[in-house]
Amino acid sequence: MLEITCPWCGPRDETEFDYGGEAHIDRPKDPDKLTDEAWAEYLFMRKNPKGPHLERWMHACGCRRWFNVRRDTFTHEITAVYRMGEKPPGDGA
Numbered sequence: 001m002l003e004i005t006c007p008w009c010g011p012r013d014e015t016e017f018d019y020g021g022e023a024h025i026d027r028p029k030d031p032d033k034l035t036d037e038a039w040a041e042y043l044f045m046r047k048n049p050k051g052p053h054l055e056r057w058m059h060a061c062g063c064r065r066w067f068n069v070r071r072d073t074f075t076h077e078i079t080a081v082y083r084m085g086e087k088p089p090g091d092g093a
């Protein structure tokens, strides 16, 4: 069982959270000007790495807030939790 630390509520069981997919995917500013291929790229194409992955989670059974997590998709180790709008810790930005 995965334990996820909500930035507002602290450590909680994985069952309290909803997974929201890959983090840091910005909606195109003017989608009407995109080609079908570029729109499909935005909608469907994700990195799906084996290893560290930046992803969104929501504390559905708690504060219901969204936040970001860096989780290794192979070991499930969580190495960072940070709020929406923040950059991942340790990325040098």
Ligand SMILES: [Zn+2]
Pocket: 006, 007, 008, 009, 010, 059, 062, 063, 064, 065
């Ligand atoms: Zn929470």
